[in-house]
Amino acid sequence: MSKNLEPGFWDSARKHLIRYGGSFEPAIIERAAGSFVYDADDRPILDFTSGQMSALLGHAHPRIVSTVSRQVERAAHLFSGMLSRPVVELAERLAALAPGLDRVLLLSTGAESNEAAIRMAKLVTGKHEIVAFSKSWHGMTGAAASATYSAGRKGYGPAAVGSLAIPAPNSFRPRFRNADGSLDWLTELNDAFDMIDSQSTGSLAAFVAEPILSSGGILELPQGYLAALHQKCRERGMLLILDEAQTGIGRTGDMFAFQKDGVTPDILTLSKTIGAGLPLSAVMTTAEIEEAAHDKGFLFYTTHVSDPLPAAVGVAVLDVVEEEKLVDRAQRLGAKLFEGLSRLKQRYECVGDVRGRGLLLGVEIVKDGKVPNHELGAAIAAEAFRRGLSMNIVKLPGMGGVFRIAPPLTISEEDLGLGLRIISESIEAGLAANASLTGIAAE
Ligand SMILES: Cc1ncc(COP(=O)(O)O)c(C=O)c1O
Numbered sequence: 001m002s003k004n005l006e007p008g009f010w011d012s013a014r015k016h017l018i019r020y021g022g023s024f025e026p027a028i029i030e031r032a033a034g035s036f037v038y039d040a041d042d043r044p045i046l047d048f049t050s051g052q053m054s055a056l057l058g059h060a061h062p063r064i065v066s067t068v069s070r071q072v073e074r075a076a077h078l079f080s081g082m083l084s085r086p087v088v089e090l091a092e093r094l095a096a097l098a099p100g101l102d103r104v105l106l107l108s109t110g111a112e113s114n115e116a117a118i119r120m121a122k123l124v125t126g127k128h129e130i131v132a133f134s135k136s137w138h139g140m141t142g143a144a145a146s147a148t149y150s151a152g153r154k155g156y157g158p159a160a161v162g163s164l165a166i167p168a169p170n171s172f173r174p175r176f177r178n179a180d181g182s183l184d185w186l187t188e189l190n191d192a193f194d195m196i197d198s199q200s201t202g203s204l205a206a207f208v209a210e211p212i213l214s215s216g217g218i219l220e221l222p223q224g225y226l227a228a229l230h231q232k233c234r235e236r237g238m239l240l241i242l243d244e245a246q247t248g249i250g251r252t253g254d255m256f257a258f259q260k261d262g263v264t265p266d267i268l269t270l271s272k273t274i275g276a277g278l279p280l281s282a283v284m285t286t287a288e289i290e291e292a293a294h295d296k297g298f299l300f301y302t303t304h305v306s307d308p309l310p311a312a313v314g315v316a317v318l319d320v321v322e323e324e325k326l327v328d329r330a331q332r333l334g335a336k337l338f339e340g341l342s343r344l345k346q347r348y349e350c351v352g353d354v355r356g357r358g359l360l361l362g363v364e365i366v367k368d369g370k371v372p373n374h375e376l377g378a379a380i381a382a383e384a385f386r387r388g389l390s391m392n393i394v395k396l397p398g399m400g401g402v403f404r405i406a407p408p409l410t411i412s413e414e415d416l417g418l419g420l421r422i423i424s425e426s427i428e429a430g431l432a433a434n435a436s437l438t439g440i441a442a443e
Contacts, residue, residue, distance in 0.1 A: 002041055003028070003030050003039075003040035003041050004026065004027045004039050004040045004041060006028065006040065007123065008127040009028055009055075011186045012096060012283055014081065017108070017132070017437070019033065022362060023419075025385060025390070026385070027039040027040065027043075027045070027247070027367065028040040028044070031060075032051075032055075032059030032060060032061070033058075033059050033060045034058040034079060034408070034410070035047055035058050035059075035407060035408050035410070035411045035412070035415050035425060036059070036060060036138070037059065037390065043388065044324060044388060045258040045388050045389065045390050046123060046388060046389045046390065046415060046419050047390050047407065047408070047409075048389060048390060048391045048405050048406070048407050048409075048419050049391060049405070049406055050406050051409050052272070053214065053245075053246045053272050053273075053392075053404070053406050054272040054273060054274060054275065054276065054277045055168070055277040055278045055406060055408055056250070056251065056272075056273045056317065056318065056321070056326075056409055057313075057320055057321075057326075057408060057409070057410050058247060058276075058408035058410045058411070059277065059408075060373070061276065061320065061410070062174065063316050063319065063320050064276060064277075064313060064316055064317070064320075067312050067313055067315075067316040068278070068312075068313060070312075071086065071308060071309050071312040071313070072104075074308070074311060075309075076306050076308065076309040077307045077308070077309065078306070078308060079303065079376055080302065080303065080304075080305050080306060081172070083149070083306060083308075084185050084306075084311070085308075086308045086310040086311035086312040086314075086315055087106055087134065087306045087307075087308060087311045088281075088308075089098045089311075089315050089316050090104070090106065090311045090312075090318075091103075091104035091106070093314075093318050094270075094282060094284060094314075094318075095284070097255050097256075098255075098256060098264070098268060098284055099264075099266055100264045100286055101265075101285060101286060101288050102194055102265065102290075102380075103284065103285050103286070103287055103288065103289075103290035103304070104174055104284050105283040105284075105300065106280065106281070106282055106285070106305065106306050106307070106310070106314070107280075107283065107300075107302060107304065107305055108279040108280065108281055108283045108302075108304045108307075108310065109139070109271060109279055109281055110138070110139050110144075110147070110243070110245040110269070110272060110281055111138065111139020111141040111144040112139070112141065112144075112242055112271075112281060112302070112428075113243075113245075113269035113270065113271050113282060113283050114138045114139050114147070114208060114241070114269050115139070115141055115142065115143050115144050115145040116144065116205065116269075116283045116300045117206075117208070117241045117243075117267045117269050117283050117285075118130055118144070118147065118199070118205075118208065118241065119143065119300060120241045120267065120285065120289070120293045120298060120300075120330060121204075121205045121206035121238075121241060121300075122205050122296055123293055123296050123297075124239070124289055124292045124293050125206070125237060125238070125239060126178075127203040127205040127237075127238075127420045128161065128203050128205055129162035129164060129202060129203045129204045129205055130143070130146065130147050130160065130162060130163055130199065130205060130206055130208060131164045131165065131166060131196055131204065131206070131207045131208075132147040132148070132163075132165055132166075132206075132209065132236070133148060133149065133165065133167070133168035133209060133210070133213060133214025133216065134149045134150075134152060134165045134167050134168050134216075134321075135149060135164060135168040135213050135215075135217065135219060136149050136165075136168070136208070136209070136210060136213060136215075136216060137149045137150050137151070137210070137213075137215035137216065138210075138243055140429065141409075142154070142160065142307075143160055144159035145159070146159040146163040147163060147208050149165050150213075150215050150216045150282030150394075150396060151215070151396075155199055162180065162201070162203060162205075163197055163252060164196055164200070165292055165347065166189075166192035166193070166196060167188060167192055167217050168213050168216055169183060169185045169188060169189075169203070169219065169221060169222055170183070170227060170399075171183045171219075171220075171222060171355070172221055172352070172353045172355065172364065172370070173370065173379030173398070173399070174187040174188075175188055176191070177389045179255065181427075183222060184390040185222045185224075185225050185228075186224075188230060189225065189228055189232065192292055193232050194249070197236075199358060204236045204237070204238045205239065205240050206233075206239040206240070206241050206267075207229060207232075207233050207238055207240055207241065208241040208242075208243060208265075209221070209226075209229065209238075209240070209241070209242055209243065210243050210244075210245070210246070210247070211226065211240075211242060211244065211247050211252075211257035211258055211261075212246070212247050212252065212257060212356060212360055214245075214246045214247075214358060214360065214404060214406075215394055215404075216394075216396065217362060217364065217394055217396050217399050217402040218355055218356045218360065218362025218404055219355075219362075220355060220356060220357060221261075223260075225261075226258060226263045227261055227262070227263050228260040230263050230265075233266075236240045237288045238386070239266035239267060239289070240263075240265045240266050240267075240314070241266065241268075241269065242256075242257075242258055242265035242267075242268050242269070243269045244256055244257060244258070244268060244269065244270055244325075245269065245270065245271040245272045245273070245281075246272055246273065246360060247360060248270040248272075248273050248274060248323050249270065249273040249317065249318075249321060250269075250272050250273075250326050250327035250330050250358075250409060251273055251330055251358055251359050251360050251406065251409065252330065252334075252357040252358035252360055253327065253328075253330045253334055253357060253358035253359075254327065254331075254358075255327055255329030256268070256349060257357070257416040258409065261356075262369055264401035266285065266286065266289060267283060267285045267289065267378045268283070268284040268285070268286070269281065269282070269283055269284075270282040270284070272288075273313070273317075274314050275310055275313055275314060276313065276317045276318060278310055278313045279304075279310060280311070280314050283315070283352070284287075292388060298352060302400075303402045319338060321409070324409075324410065325438075326409040326410065329409055329410075330358040330359045330409045331358055333359060333409075333413065333416060334361070334410065335362075336360035336413065336416060337359065337361060337405065337407075337416055337420070338354065338356075340352040340384035340417075340420040341355065341361060341363055341367070341414070341420070341423075342354050344363075344420070344423060344424055344427065345363075345381035347424075348427050348431070349367075350365050350366060350373060350376055350383050350427065350431065351364075351365065352364045352365065352370055352400055356405075357377060359405075359407060359409060359411075360404075360405075360406045361404075361405045361406070362403065362404055362405070363398045363402065363403040363405065363410040363423075364399065364401070364402045365380065365402070365403070366400040366404075370400075372398065372399055372401070373400050373401065374395050374400065375429055375434065376401070376402070376431070376434050377393050377395070377400060377401020378393065378395075378399075378401060379429075379430035379433050380393075380403075380423075380426045380429075380430035381393045381401075381403070381426075381433060382430075383425070383426035383429040383430050383433075384422055384423060384426040387422045387426060388422065388427060389418075389419055389422040389423065391403045391404070391405060391423070392404045403423075405419075407419065412419040
């Protein structure tokens with residue numbers, strides 16, 4: 001019997017765990033190293049989502065391991081009013097990477113960073129309305145959840161007063177079209193802001209956006225969109241907050257995704273990738289905004305703010321990204337992966353779209369052109385896992401199942417090829433299973 005089936009483990013899990021969304025993978029994970037996690041039979045499973053899109057350097061990178069063990073001995077956690085060297089060093093290093101965003105606050109999670117960013121935007125502007133995309137994900141806590149529209153809105157009572165949304169631009173399923181059929185994002189954006197202006201009570205504080213909406217199905221903002229959005233914000237005295245939880249620190253082939261558009265946000269939030277799997281997040285802003293916030297008594301005093309352990313990890317992550325030239329690598333390997341996935345699109349009708357940038361790619365599973373096919377998507381994901389590949393699939397209303405593919409930036413070309421091969425075999429197997437099910441249903 002596979003050790004993954006150990007009845008005691010699963011009985012205990014059923015009895016004692018609160019389920020927090022989706023189902024658990026059918027394996028007991030014992031350890032993780034590089035681009036693989038290993039189950040209870042010591043079977044390697046290629047991790048095409050870097051854990052929860054975070055293990056940028058793969059699992060158990062030696063530099064992270066040594067940094068954690070060194071720093072945990074020196075100082076892991078301190079009184080929140082104390083400063084240590086790793087904190088100031090990380091702030092300085094981040095500021096050097098994002099010219100203009102000189103001030104940094106170090107926290108733990110993505111939701112928390114967006115919480116702080118939104119709180120700061122409200123305080124500085126003296127306003128309270130927050131606009132986000134209809135397919136956004138900014139986290140599970142108060143203000144972040146109020147600005148999250150892709151899932152989880154129903155059943156939890158009122159969102160924050162002044163929560164507004166505009167449609168996320170979708171090039172695969174345009175709502176507004178140019179004469180050639182492509183997405184007319186400018187008309188869509190103008191239309192959306194007409195709606196915002198009519199709903200607003202005159203208190204627009206900020207727009208919070210992901211440069212590539214990840215949980216929303218890997219929707220990349222079209223070139224020029226971010227600049228136009230920034231302009232809309234400026235016209236209304238709103239701040240632009242960019243949430244680069246998944247896109248930051250090189251994954252898209254630039255250090256930050258916003259650099260491709262030449263638009264520096266007023267506030268930038270980083271999480272996931274900056275800690276490469278450990279809980280570290282950051283809020284970055286201009287000196288001017290920070291001064292204004294401070295003058296008004298900005299308060300975001302948490303237990304783990306400015307903790308030295310995660311900060312030391314953040315410094316090590318930036319070192320490794322630089323030394324191993326991982327930003328260029330994301331661009332180069334991303335292009336290869338995109339090519340490989342595009343070949344699958346040519347081969348299989350059910351691959352409706354391949355999109356994304358660098359090593360953050362999406363593959364949408366459809367039938368009859370663009371009709372969402374969640375069942376097939378789920379079947380392919382299950383087949384892949386059985387074959388030793390972990391891929392995350394998001395299921396959103398109106399869209400097909402979308403695989404989110406974001407392997408560690410350190411993945412080898414050989415393992416990228418292995419992943420592509422498993423995806424191809426899993427599509428074949430998923431299609432075969434679907435065909436036999438359809439056959440049975442028709443009988
Ligand atoms: C873009 C984005 N922002 C924020 C978050 C929330 O981060 P956390 O789960 O660390 O609170 C996520 C998590 O998936 C995310 O994808």
